[in-house]
Amino acid sequence: MSKWINFLRKYGPIPRNDNMYDETIQRIARRNNIKPIIFEHPYQDQVLSCFRSDSPVSVILTGTAGDGKTHLCRQVWSELGGDAEKWASDDPYLTLEKQYPTGKKIVHFIRDLSGWVPQQGSNWSDYPHKESIINLFCNSIFSDSSSDLFLIAGNDGQLVESFRRLDHKPNAEKARQTVEELLVEDQQTLNGVNLQFFNLSRGSSAVLFDRAIKSFIEHEGWKDCFDGNASDKEAFGPRCPIRRNYELLKTDLVQKRIRVLLELCDHNGFHLPIRQILLLLTNTILGHPDAKDRVMRAIDIPKIIEKRQEANGCLYSNVFGGNLSPRRRSSITVFNYFGRFQIGYETSNRIDNILIFGGEDEVLSKSYDLLIANDKFYGEDDAYLAAKKHYIEAADENEESAKHFLDMLIRQRRGLFFKIPEDKEKEYSLWSLTVFKFAGEYIDQVIQRLNKDKKVRPKILSRLVKGMNRIFTGMLVNDDRYVYLATSGNYSQAKVSRIFLDKISVYPSKGEKVTIEYDAVKKKPYLIVYFSPEIYEKLELNLVRFEFLSRVAEDGAMPASFSKECYEDILAFKSSLVNKHAKRESEEGAEEGYLNLKVLSLTRKGQTDEKIITVQS
Numbered sequence: 001m002s003k004w005i006n007f008l009r010k011y012g013p014i015p016r017n018d019n020m021y022d023e024t025i026q027r028i029a030r031r032n033n034i035k036p037i038i039f040e041h042p043y044q045d046q047v048l049s050c051f052r053s054d055s056p057v058s059v060i061l062t063g064t065a066g067d068g069k070t071h072l073c074r075q076v077w078s079e080l081g082g083d084a085e086k087w088a089s090d091d092p093y094l095t096l097e098k099q100y101p102t103g104k105k106i107v108h109f110i111r112d113l114s115g116w117v118p119q120q121g122s123n124w125s126d127y128p129h130k131e132s133i134i135n136l137f138c139n140s141i142f143s144d145s146s147s148d149l150f151l152i153a154g155n156d157g158q159l160v161e162s163f164r165r166l167d168h169k170p171n172a173e174k175a176r177q178t179v180e181e182l183l184v185e186d187q188q189t190l191n192g193v194n195l196q197f198f199n200l201s202r203g204s205s206a207v208l209f210d211r212a213i214k215s216f217i218e219h220e221g222w223k224d225c226f227d228g229n230a231s232d233k234e235a236f237g238p239r240c241p242i243r244r245n246y247e248l249l250k251t252d253l254v255q256k257r258i259r260v261l262l263e264l265c266d267h268n269g270f271h272l273p274i275r276q277i278l279l280l281l282t283n284t285i286l287g288h289p290d291a292k293d294r295v296m297r298a299i300d301i302p303k304i305i306e307k308r309q310e311a312n313g314c315l316y317s318n319v320f321g322g323n324l325s326p327r328r329r330s331s332i333t334v335f336n337y338f339g340r341f342q343i344g345y346e347t348s349n350r351i352d353n354i355l356i357f358g359g360e361d362e363v364l365s366k367s368y369d370l371l372i373a374n375d376k377f378y379g380e381d382d383a384y385l386a387a388k389k390h391y392i393e394a395a396d397e398n399e400e401s402a403k404h405f406l407d408m409l410i411r412q413r414r415g416l417f418f419k420i421p422e423d424k425e426k427e428y429s430l431w432s433l434t435v436f437k438f439a440g441e442y443i444d445q446v447i448q449r450l451n452k453d454k455k456v457r458p459k460i461l462s463r464l465v466k467g468m469n470r471i472f473t474g475m476l477v478n479d480d481r482y483v484y485l486a487t488s489g490n491y492s493q494a495k496v497s498r499i500f501l502d503k504i505s506v507y508p509s510k511g512e513k514v515t516i517e518y519d520a521v522k523k524k525p526y527l528i529v530y531f532s533p534e535i536y537e538k539l540e541l542n543l544v545r546f547e548f549l550s551r552v553a554e555d556g557a558m559p560a561s562f563s564k565e566c567y568e569d570i571l572a573f574k575s576s577l578v579n580k581h582a583k584r585e586s587e588e589g590a591e592e593g594y595l596n597l598k599v600l601s602l603t604r605k606g607q608t609d610e611k612i613i614t615v616q617s
Contacts, residue, residue, distance in 0.1 A: 002297070002298040002299070003032060003034065003221075003224070004034065004219075004221030004222070004224050004225060005225070005242070005286070005296070005297060005298045006297060006298070007028065007032055007034050007221070008221065008282055008285075008286065009282070009286060009293075009295050009297065010024075010025065010028060011025075011037065011278045011279060011281075011282040012279060012282035012283050012286055012287075012295045013279055013282075013283055013294075013295065013321070013324060013328065013332055014293045014295055015293060022068075022070040022071050022074065023070065023088070023090075026088075027088070034221060035219070035220065035221075037212070037215050037216055037219060037278060038215060039212060039214065039215040040211065041071060041072055041075070042203050042204075042207055042208065042211070043068075043072065043198055043200060044072060044075055046196075047059060047061070047072050047075070047076060047196075047198060048075065048076060048079055050196050051076055051079065051080060051098075051107070051149070051151075052079070054100065054101045054102070055102070056100060056105070056149055057149070057194045057195060057196055058137065058140060058141055058149050058150040058151070058152075058194060058195050058196070059076075059150070059151050059152070059195070059196050059197075059198065060150075060152045060153075060154075060179070060182075060195065060196075060197050060198070061073070061152070061153040061154075061198050061200060062153075062154060062155065062156045062159050062183065062197070062198070062199050062201075063155070063156065063198075063199055063200030063201035063202075063273065064155065064156075064200075064201045064271065064273050065155060065273070065275070066273035066274055066276060067200035067201055067203075067273040067274060067275075068200060068273070068274045069111075069153035069154075069200060070111055070112070070153060071274075072200075073109060073111040073151055073153050074087060074111075076109075076151055077094070077096070077109060080096060080098050080107060081096070081098075082094070082096050092110060092111055092112040092113075092115040092116040093108070093109065093110050093111075093116055093133070094108075094109040094111070095107065095108050095109065096109075098149075103147065104147065105147050105148065105149050106148050106149070107148075107149045107150075107151065108133065108136075108137070108148060108149065108150045108151070109150075109151050110133075110150070110151070110152045110153065110154075111151075111153050112153065112154070113152060113153060113154025113155075113158055113159060113162060114154060114155065114158045116130065117130070117134075117158070117162045117165075118130065118165075123165070124165060124166055124167065125167070131166075131167075134162075134172075135166070135169065135171070135172060136148055137150045137152070137175070138166070138169070138172045138174070138175035139171050140194070141175065141178070141193050141194045141195045142171055142174060142175075142192070142193065142194070143194070144194070146194075156183060156199070156201070159179060159183070160176075160179060160180060160183065163175060163176035163179050163180075164176060178190060178193055178195065182197040183197070183199065186199065186202060186522065200273070201271045201273065202271075202523075203271075204263075204266050204523070205262040205263075205265055205266050205270075205271055205272040205273075205277065206259050206262045206263040206266055208262075208272070208273075208274055208277050209258065209259055209262050209277055210259070212274065212277050212278060212281065213249075213255055213258075213281065216278070216281045217246075217249065217250055222246065225242075225246075235298055235301040235302060236298075236301070239305050239310055240301050240305070240310075241288065241296070241301075241304065241310045241311075241312075241313030241314075242285060242286060242296055242301065242313070244310070244315070244377050244378070245284060245285045245286075245313065245314075245315040245318070246285055248315045248418075249281070249284060249285060249315065253418065253419075253421070253422070254315070256422075257417060257418050258280075258284075258319060260439075260443060261338060261341065262277075263443060263447075264341075264436070264439055264442075264443065264543050265337050265338075267442070267443075267447060267524070267525075267542055267543050268542050268543040268544055269542060270337045272333065272334050272337065276332075276333050276334040277334070279334060280319070280334045282295075283295065283318050283319075283321065283323065283324075284315055284318045284319050285315070285318075286318075287313060287317075287318030287321075287322070287323035287324070288300070288304065288309075288312055288313035288323055289312055289322075289323045289324075290304065290307075290309055290312060291304070291313075294323045294324050294325075294328075295323075296313065308383070310377065311377070311378055311383060311384070311411075314378045314411055314415070315378070315418075316378060316411060316414040316415040316417070316418055317344075317410075317411045317414055319338065319414070319418075320335060320338050320339060320343065320344065320414065321334075321335030321338070321339075322344075322410075322414075340435070341434045341435060341436065342434060342435040343413070343414055343417050343433055343434050344410035344411065344413045344414040344433075345410065345413075346413075346432065346433055346434055346435050347413055347432065347433060348429055348432040348433075350428070350429070351413065351416065351428070351429075351432065351433065352409070354367045354368050354371065354372070355368075355372065355409060355412050355413070355416075356388060356391075356392065356409075357392075358372065359372075359373065359380075367428070371415075371416055371419050371420065371428075372412070375415070375419070378411075378415055379412070379415065379419075383408075384408055384412070387401070387404055387405040387408050388405060388408075390405070413433055414433075416428070416433060417430065417433045417434075425440065436543060436547050437547070437550075437551070438547050438550045438551075439543060439547070441460070441550075442543055442546050442547070445460055446460065446516065446525055446541070446546065447525065450516070450518035450525055451518065455516075456516040460516075461506065461514065461515075461516060462480035462481075462506070463480070463549070463550055463553045464516075464527060464541075464546070464549045464550065464553070465480045465481075465482075465483055465506055465514060466478065466479070466480040466553040467548070467549030467550060467551075467552040467553035468483060468549060468570065468573075468574075469483065469484050470552050470553065470556070471549075471552060471567065471570045471571065471574070472484055472486060472497065472570075472571075472574045473486050473496070473497050473498070473600060474495045474496035474497055475496065475498075475602055476556050476606050477602065477606060477608060478605060478606030478607060479606070479607055479608055481506055481507070482503035482504060482505055482506060483503065483504045483506065483514060483529055483577070484500070484503050484600070484608060485500075485501040485502045485503065485504070485574070485577055485578055485581055486498060486499055486500050486501060486600055487499050487501060487578065497600075498599055498600045498601070499597060499598070499599065499600075500598035500599065500600045500610050501578065501581055502581050504529055504530075504531060504577075511530065511531070511532040511533055512530055512531060512532070513530045514527070514528070514529050514530070515527075515530070516528070524540055524541075524542070525540075525541045526538040526539060526540055526541055527539045527541045529577055529580075531580055531581065531584045532584065535580050535583060535584050535587075536580070537573070537576045537577050537580050539570075539573045544562065544566055545566060545569065545570070547562075548562050548566045548567075548570070549570070598610045
């Protein structure tokens, strides 16, 4: 057990985080005769096919740190028959020869661009050998008869900067423009360029989780924990928090709830690389605030059990980095992103009544038993019962003891997010435990329906239109049949806009319509307002914007928990619509001689009333 757990910690949020480097993990694994956590990268087949083909092409791998670039380079090296010992060296630049039907080719591997290019302050000309190699790459991708292939891996910022610093030779300049276009336009290929460009940070974090969790849970190291010597068996016994967390992580419900958070991160533009997902899984199992580095070792278990501190290693808290210090937690990407859901801090009266009074209340007792009492490990343990009793009965209003219980309450709310059964999500308002009350609907009724080529239900579209109209006009408009365009007269982004310009029918009418469509290439949903089949404007409908518009439609005001940036995004979309309206007007031709101004007002029921003022020009 000790051997596996100590190795697993290398993936976790410890000060010396060895999961940062694929080579380091491989070296430690070989030294300890342990298999690393490995699974097929989602891009692996596509990358390998570039070198397996009878007409191979060069490849650039980019993305954020920890996206698996080095791992994919090693897979290609092995596929082409590269020597494992040579790969284990520290040299970022390696080559090998490969025979293809068109002849022999030299395959150049630059597996760490940042460790190979001249450092800032130096010029390529100071390193003529490196300059000749990078220029060889620039020439090869524009030639159909080149005998050189390249596999280059580098973070996107370093990639662009490296090519910008090259001398402005024709092919070097073309290569720079190609790399920038592929990166900015989020494309994989360009006509006339023998290059495949893979931006790994565009991949799905949820898909990475699907692959990582299977490899993580089924790793042979866990078998050693169950089949170890007598002392290890005792440490990994029924009171061991590592064992309990492992058993919980194996359940479908816990995996589904973690996955949906990752999927929501994807749809909010927050990509999590492989490194962060493995860190998350490791911390979920091993996290404990009282352990060394706040990540458990096997030798920590007896002391934790002796002090009855098992509940402090709760999986439900570890998922959000609750075992770490606030500063350390905020510095780790996955916990920073998960923290934005505010799970544990958001709640409802019913949820808190169940947690605090459910054990004694006849009406709430059934729910309390289902969600709390049946879990003696992380639910109704002795510490929680004692703290709750003191909180309810304390007459001295001791702030310290109250804070202690409220901290426990955060952990219990987090637990409910992973315990509420799927068939009772609506009954207990699962998403009221997060700041995104409409997140479940966003996944089920928008993303999943669009992925199945189904239309989003009219009820949801109408609510989004209603929210937009309220932002566009600054008034409590209840009309959801049209999108209303209005300005303040000289400023389209004013908080209140009453000068009516136009209204666009939500339902198809003379070329006008409003739809929600899915871009299969960018893997994003868009709300699209059509003035005509040729004139339209798109708004990326990410989670934050969906929540924001839904809240404005339901509550009638801008949620305080949302940034001003989201409000400004919607106003920017309005400005784009105003420009498209002007384009349509110019194409149709406006009536000369008179200017009709329409002033918007609202009826008592929130319906729009347009008063016309005619001005002779």
